[in-house]
Amino acid sequence: MKGEASTSGEPGAPPADGFIPLCVPEIRGNEWKYVKECLDTNWVSSVGSFVDRFERDLAARVGAQHAVAVVNGTAALHVALLVAGVRPDDEVLVSTLTFIAPANAIRYVGAWPVFVDAEPDYWQMDPQKAVDFLERGCRWANGELRNRVTQRRVTAIIPVHILGHPVDMDPILAVARKYGLSVIEDATESLGAQYKGRCAGRIGDIGCFSFNGNKLITTGGGGMLVTDNAAWAQRAKYLTTQAKDNPVEFVHGAIGFNYRLTNVQAAMGCAQLELIDEYIAAKRRIAATYAEALHAVPGLTPLCEAPWAFSIYWMSGVLVDERQYGMESRDLLRRLEAAKIQARPLWQPGHLSPVHRGAPATDCTVAEQLQQQALSLPSSVGLTESQQLRVLRAVLTVGADARRAGTSCKA
Numbered sequence: 001m002k003g004e005a006s007t008s009g010e011p012g013a014p015p016a017d018g019f020i021p022l023c024v025p026e027i028r029g030n031e032w033k034y035v036k037e038c039l040d041t042n043w044v045s046s047v048g049s050f051v052d053r054f055e056r057d058l059a060a061r062v063g064a065q066h067a068v069a070v071v072n073g074t075a076a077l078h079v080a081l082l083v084a085g086v087r088p089d090d091e092v093l094v095s096t097l098t099f100i101a102p103a104n105a106i107r108y109v110g111a112w113p114v115f116v117d118a119e120p121d122y123w124q125m126d127p128q129k130a131v132d133f134l135e136r137g138c139r140w141a142n143g144e145l146r147n148r149v150t151q152r153r154v155t156a157i158i159p160v161h162i163l164g165h166p167v168d169m170d171p172i173l174a175v176a177r178k179y180g181l182s183v184i185e186d187a188t189e190s191l192g193a194q195y196k197g198r199c200a201g202r203i204g205d206i207g208c209f210s211f212n213g214n215k216l217i218t219t220g221g222g223g224m225l226v227t228d229n230a231a232w233a234q235r236a237k238y239l240t241t242q243a244k245d246n247p248v249e250f251v252h253g254a255i256g257f258n259y260r261l262t263n264v265q266a267a268m269g270c271a272q273l274e275l276i277d278e279y280i281a282a283k284r285r286i287a288a289t290y291a292e293a294l295h296a297v298p299g300l301t302p303l304c305e306a307p308w309a310f311s312i313y314w315m316s317g318v319l320v321d322e323r324q325y326g327m328e329s330r331d332l333l334r335r336l337e338a339a340k341i342q343a344r345p346l347w348q349p350g351h352l353s354p355v356h357r358g359a360p361a362t363d364c365t366v367a368e369q370l371q372q373q374a375l376s377l378p379s380s381v382g383l384t385e386s387q388q389l390r391v392l393r394a395v396l397t398v399g400a401d402a403r404r405a406g407t408s409c410k411a
């Protein structure tokens with residue numbers, strides 16, 4: 001039903017009249033042309049020149065030697081863990097304050113997540129807490145690092161660059177090198193972001209991207225894995241194409257997956273990638289406008305960029321301090337919803353998720369507080385000035401009214 005889809009605010013759904021969605025795709029380049037080329041030539045499935053080109057172009061964009069296109073970001077994480085050699089019953093450190101996909105991918109390979117808190121300034125994995133866990137919570141014996149409590153082997157770390165901003169990677173890389181851990185970057189939300197001049201996804205051993213409908217660039221659904229390790233890239237390609245040893249005789253050398261991106265999706269990806277710099281500039285402009293208008297509002301703290309970071313501001317985030325702003329984040333969320341403006345809280349932290357109950361975790365109090373206070377505001381590449389003005393007016397008015405009401409109640 002048309003009306004239902006248009007008001008859902010789901011990634012990729014067209015917005016209803018007057019509704020300002022959180023984050024929807026921007027399609028204004030060569031998408032039609034390239035997709036038509038696939039249809040005209042009958043190259044619509046999981047091989048074709050656009051798949052190869054999308055892999056090549058994305059590898060070049062982030063500075064990686066190899067890229068393997070897959071059906072989505074979750075599949076990229078799953079395969080990254082497999083090629084990095086993570087085994088059943090291993091433990092893998094992962095950010096607690098993120099979407100559930102990386103923690104689930106750890107379970108797909110039979111390993112266990114260890115949830116690491118966020119730092120309060122940029123909301124990313126706290127590198128110090130990761131290091132403390134590995135140095136104090138684990139012991140090194142016989143060439144292996146084991147969790148002192150569970151006795152399980154720790155073999156990898158997944159720093160997740162959330163909301164378009166990179167994690168502070170140096171301390172994580174140093175401790176990973178010390179103990180021989182693989183670093184798998186979840187850069188699904190941060191294509192184009194940089195850490196000290198290096199692209200997110202290219203800092204560790206392997207990087208994963210998503211082209212879901214709400215991401216910076218989209219293929220409807222899609223993902224990519226990048227690495228400089230030729231053997232890993234080859235293995236990833238093999239596993240994502242059903243591990244065919246002999247495609248004519250249907251001989252398979254491993255349990256593979258049907259994870260390849262189609263040529264039609266890749267065609268869209270190629271067109272989207274051509275405009276990525278414009279999209280990033282738009283996201284940064286939107287974030288700067290929010291920051292300028294909101295940082296003077298009592299109780300609001302817009303998410304900003306670390307001195308060592310280049311953020312793509314995939315989402316513009318803001319912290320809401322109830323005591324100063326006049327109402328809590330979820331009340332503001334509801335007030336915005338009533339004004340046909342879609343905002344969203346962050347995710348339930350992984351260590352609180354019922355599906356990962358009992359998983360080891362560092363102290364995660366910062367992530368819990370961020371989850372209570374943070375909201376993402378409308379951040380589509382195509383957000384117009386007048387739409388953003390409407391969002392800002394709503395946020396300013398709702399807070400001012402709440403503070404006035406609070407004051408008059410107290411008086």
Ligand SMILES: Cc1ncc(COP(=O)(O)O)c(C=O)c1O
Nearest residue numbers: 072073074099101188210211212
């Ligand atoms: C941090 C994070 N990791 C992984 C994913 C999974 O990507 P996909 O939806 O393409 O499977 C997403 C979002 O969709 C995400 O936000």
